[in-house]
Amino acid sequence: MSNLRWSEFIRKIEEDEELQNKIKEDPVAAIREVAATIPEPLRRDVWIYRIVVIALGLTVLAVVIGAIVITMVDKTTPDVLVALGSAAVGALAGLLAPSPAGEG
Known part of the structure; x- marks a missing residue:
């Protein structure tokens, strides 16, 4: 505690x-x-959650835009952008999916 x-x-x-x-x-x-x-701090303080979601969303947007620009110039997408985008999308999905703890 x-x-x-x-x-x-x-x-x-x-x-x-x-x-x-x-x-x-x-x-x-x-x-x-x-x-x-x-209440738990994460349940009480909605700004923590909002900041994380916004940061992950901006990361996804930056990766998508960066991948498009790099692909137009170089014709290949760096693996680091694919990994970063995939991780950010997975984290967003984990945060935004309903929690199974409330069910049952």
């Missing part, structure tokens, strides 16, 4: 007397309950 999550966790316990009593009765269940209510 990150330091930010720990500080939120401690604050919730300090502020909630009922929660303190739950921890005295069944600490494991109470701690699990509180931990489930604290």
